[in-house]
Amino acid sequence: MKRSDVLIVGAGPTGLVLALWLTKQGVRVRIIDKANGPGTASRALAVQARTLELYCQLDLTGEILKTGHRVAGINLWVKGRKATRVALETIAEGLTPYGPFIYPQDQHERLLIMRLEALGVQVERNTELLNFIDTGDQVAATLRLSGGNQARCEASYLAGCDGARSVVRQILGTGFPGGTYQQVFYVADVDAAGPTLDGELHVDLDEADFVAVFPLKGKGRARLIGTVRDERAARSESLKFEDISDRAIQHMKVQIRKVNWFSTYHVHHRVTERFRKGRIFLLGDAAHIHSPAGGQGMNTGIGDAINLAWKLKAVLMDQASPALLDTYETERRTFARKLVATTDKGFTLATAQGRVADFIRTRIVPLVVPTLFKFEAARDYMFGAVSQIVVAYHDSALSQGRAGDVTGGDRLPWAAMPGDDNFATLQAIRWQVHVYGAASADLRNWCMRHGLLLNIFPWRQDYLGTGLARNAMYLLRPDTYVALAAYQQDPDALRCYFVDRGLSIKHLSQSA
Template structure:
């Protein structure tokens, strides 16, 4: 336990663990607690998107996830067990990122990798420790914690609720979780499955008039993850067991389920917290937003929250940057969460509805669109942008300084293929330049790493301009961009946000 800790992270799921890593790498003291006895043991979220791999690079975690996970080659579309289309998932993001693919990696293994990295940095999770409540006292958060039925009080400058969908931190801060819950009941099944729709290296969407399911290779490629919706008649009879469902799935998708590793039924919600910050309490991950698993965005969104908040907390606590920096967490992440909740809600309604129209969409329109996508690289790149979260930009952020360049502030620093990974997302701010810069930079702003880049066709194609400089935030977004003639304006920006 770190008695000097100013920050309490509640919850050691993926969001809390990544936030802990972001702080540990910046030498910020914190405590991380979880009410469970140890890390999660079920596979849950399995999709890891390039945006997350990019932010793992500084921890040297990207390769660990890639080598232990699976990179699905294709996504196949089946209607009544007949293949209608396939889309090349393995190279879909070519030219967009150093990681132009998605990886499937079960959440329990993912959490283990994060925990090991945290231990390397000499931090451990305090398991079996429950957050009960928090109240403001003398400008601090007085927090009531419970371990082995014994309650203690502790004081923290900041409390971060990464404690999942039923967040006690959120309830204790009286923050509304606006939205509702779908009536449909979903199942998730990890099993050894055989059948035409099962591929060792690829995923499948499979539709029939009454059913749809998603199949993805998992763990050792012998195991398949199936996600789908219970048929309405079983929901009516409240029969949610694996044994009742198994023959239905085998019949509908022409598969045989040999053995089961994990089965769970669950309800899907669409909710966003009304505030992501209240006083010095913050919400991140499922505590702040939940939505349908369509598109596998949930866990990745939570990890993105942690990356966004981590460097800002460190800047305020360690470099004395104004506390208003922390307000930008809510501005940037809440708008994004709301848009993802809305988008997944629309996709969910289209796929899950029992209406005749939805049946037509599932069995006719979706395969036709998939066929078109299989042939068009442009459609594939648009699909990949959405899936990968590489499109995320903070266009209206108060952190956006001057923007007198083609690439706007608030955008992710574009990837320029063929270059070394010069734009590694290090832990700090970087100034990317293509020309020589005045020596003043090296002396006045030691906290900014100057990255001298080569001027190449790929850099031009990525939208860079040779006579511009790009000030990049620690999370890889552009804070300020312009010509060096506006150097005083750049220095002003840096004085405010960088130090």
């Protein structure tokens, strides 16, 4: 009987990222997928800034930046003309090293698979989960293998990354409350020409139709995402590209030369009642699905995987109490619920029908959006929300204290100064302490004695603008979120933080 530390069901981006992070940390994984190969076409396009920040831990960011496409602007069209443009070239300035980025999911998956195989792990294709039992001290699962035979396997934990129709969630019976939007969407990868094929994002807000033109890398390549609003929506499964309304496409002067891929789909908004039950976890679309507004879905699943990976590793290697795993549901379900509520509002505005909705979308939005982007606070807020750099875990049992404007549970602020980038220290998957200013001898000695990495950044007044406090102590989790923020450099506060949460101090020197 084949045994692993973690059995991962589903080899989409969420499952692949979980497998990568666990394998990098020395955890034995087995990853299965009932499909015979990776996806060749997909709806997910955006790789958000927070994902690119975290991907530095496995040296994935550089490859994505090299082969993906950075979006320099968003253009809003009304009645056949460009009503306004919002520049995005400098929107991330001072907040994160990364701006809005396009990297299609099928290409994304191929990169993750290649990196996983380089670590010696193969995705087991045509392999389906039939059932599992949580015995209390392990999980026993029954699989249908590629040849049709059944086999049993054991694992310490099971991770359901198997999508919106998750078998793992169904067996758990955790429920999936929410609903389905009435609109039918289509997505098409095309070769095309025209003014919208300029490498930027273009959205038609016309009352007659809705379509967005997303740029893909390569001349004349784009992805169209639009709605099917009339009686054709009732036969969405049999629709072809030629059947959809082309009014908005014509309004934006898109000249279609070739359709490489086309599909229709319904949009849902749901969050499962439990992200964890015993030794079973739900991640990605198996745990939450929401509208495509803001390009959040794939990135949220990736965030789930990275959040869980370091916690599973710590528990499996006796570096933490099993209670640490409870924080996965606390942190990620709270975020998922907020995200569903937020994207629902944006989606409703974009797709609502009626004279009032049309007036707001075609007359008010083109005026208000560029005006808001002129104000730094509003611009930072909107980008921060979409890029997920404002995701925080303030209510988590792992979050404590405040120093400056930084609170336990926050993402560490990016503080890049000439010749000094504080994010350069975050590539290791390990606990560490940051001090901006001078570190006391007591703190230096405690960190050295316990193998806790201490990074000291000479104080600069510019740090105040990031919210960091001079000479404060910031303890960072392995996923780079702030665990403890304190004005006083008190080694005993560090000791109490670990002891009170069942975290082993003697393993702090270990990193992936």
